[in-house]
Amino acid sequence: xxxxxxxxxxxxxxxxxxxxxxxxxxxxxxxxxxxxxxxxxxxxxxxxxxxxxxxxxxxxxxxxxxxxxxxxxxxxxxxxxxxxxxxxxxxxxxxx
Amino acid sequence: xxxxxxxxxxxxxxxxxxxxxxxxxxxxxxxxxxxxxxxxxxxxxxxxxxxxxxxxxxxxxxxxxxxxxxxxxxxxxxxxxxxxxxxxxxxxxxxxxxxxxxxxxxxxxxxxxxxxxxxxxxxxxxxxxxxxxxxxxxxxxxxxxxxxxxxxxxxxxxxxxxxxxxxxxxxxxxxxxxxxxxxxxxxxxxxxxxxxxxxxxxxxxxxxxxx
Numbered sequence: 001x002x003x004x005x006x007x008x009x010x011x012x013x014x015x016x017x018x019x020x021x022x023x024x025x026x027x028x029x030x031x032x033x034x035x036x037x038x039x040x041x042x043x044x045x046x047x048x049x050x051x052x053x054x055x056x057x058x059x060x061x062x063x064x065x066x067x068x069x070x071x072x073x074x075x076x077x078x079x080x081x082x083x084x085x086x087x088x089x090x091x092x093x094x095x096x
Numbered sequence: 097x098x099x100x101x102x103x104x105x106x107x108x109x110x111x112x113x114x115x116x117x118x119x120x121x122x123x124x125x126x127x128x129x130x131x132x133x134x135x136x137x138x139x140x141x142x143x144x145x146x147x148x149x150x151x152x153x154x155x156x157x158x159x160x161x162x163x164x165x166x167x168x169x170x171x172x173x174x175x176x177x178x179x180x181x182x183x184x185x186x187x188x189x190x191x192x193x194x195x196x197x198x199x200x201x202x203x204x205x206x207x208x209x210x211x212x213x214x215x216x217x218x219x220x221x222x223x224x225x226x227x228x229x230x231x232x233x234x235x236x237x238x239x240x241x242x243x244x245x246x247x248x249x250x251x252x253x254x255x256x257x258x259x260x261x262x263x264x265x266x267x268x269x270x271x272x273x274x275x276x277x278x279x280x281x282x283x284x285x286x287x288x289x290x291x292x293x294x295x296x297x298x299x300x301x302x303x304x305x306x307x
Binding site: 005010012015016019020022023024025026027028030031034035036085088091092 | 102
């Protein structure tokens with residue numbers, strides 16, 4: 001039986017954010033915007049959703065005098081991402 | 097990237113490409129620290145070679161300290177200019193290792209001074225270990241080879257001491273021969289640093305830019 005894909009991760013931009021954060025310790029907002037090619041507004045909304053789900057940690061600070069938002073994946077986020085990839089595998093294994 | 101619905105295949109492709117692109121971006125200019133330390137050490141060594149060969153006053157040998165004095169601000173400047181916006185475990189591991197190795201050079205200096213051991217040999221061995229480990233972590237063959245070669249080359253100094261200095265110069269009062277021996281030692285040190293740091297630094301930067 002095919003497993004249901006986590007709807008929170010099965011969205012292009014949110015999945016892109018999670019994929020980047022899974023491969024780094026932390027990434028700032030500018031880095032995520034440049035890597036995903038998303039607009040600042042849209043990225044901000046999706047980051048908020050992931051944070052509310054407990055998948056990522058958002059820290060606001062300063063780099064010199066410039067404000068800086070840094071994101072990192074939480075343990076809960078790692079588990080959700082792994083589960084999502086496992087579910088994807090089950091789809092691909094069934095002939096996708 | 098505004099879509100919310102996409103196929104499972106697209107989803108897998110997206111994960112792969114995001115991870116790959118992010119790794120590529122973070123690997124960029126990873127050879128720069130090698131270039132900073134490599135070029136500064138080679139330049140100071142060549143200067144010290146002239147100090148020795150021309151028999152300038154002893155005070156000029158303090159210029160060896162120009163390596164850390166110039167190196168640290170140059171490194172800070174290079175790192176600041178290459179702020180990548182993200183940190184990964186590889187960067188953190190490599191930079192922690194070099195911090196430890198950098199700090200241990202202070203103790204190596206003290207040990208060499210106390211026991212009259214070859215500082216050149218110990219520094220080359222220590223930095224060779226760092227280069228080899230960096231190559232292993234980055235999975236970069238040329239860096240591994242340059243590090244291993246430097247480690248092997250650290251044996252040149254004790255061998256020269258045994259076969260040339262002890263056999264021909266020590267106790268002979270031949271000042272000219274002693275100066276030639278020591279100045280050649282500095283040139284060997286500079287050459288090893290060139291192979292150990294400058295060469296892998298350029299190769300690393302070239303490869304990451306090409307990707």
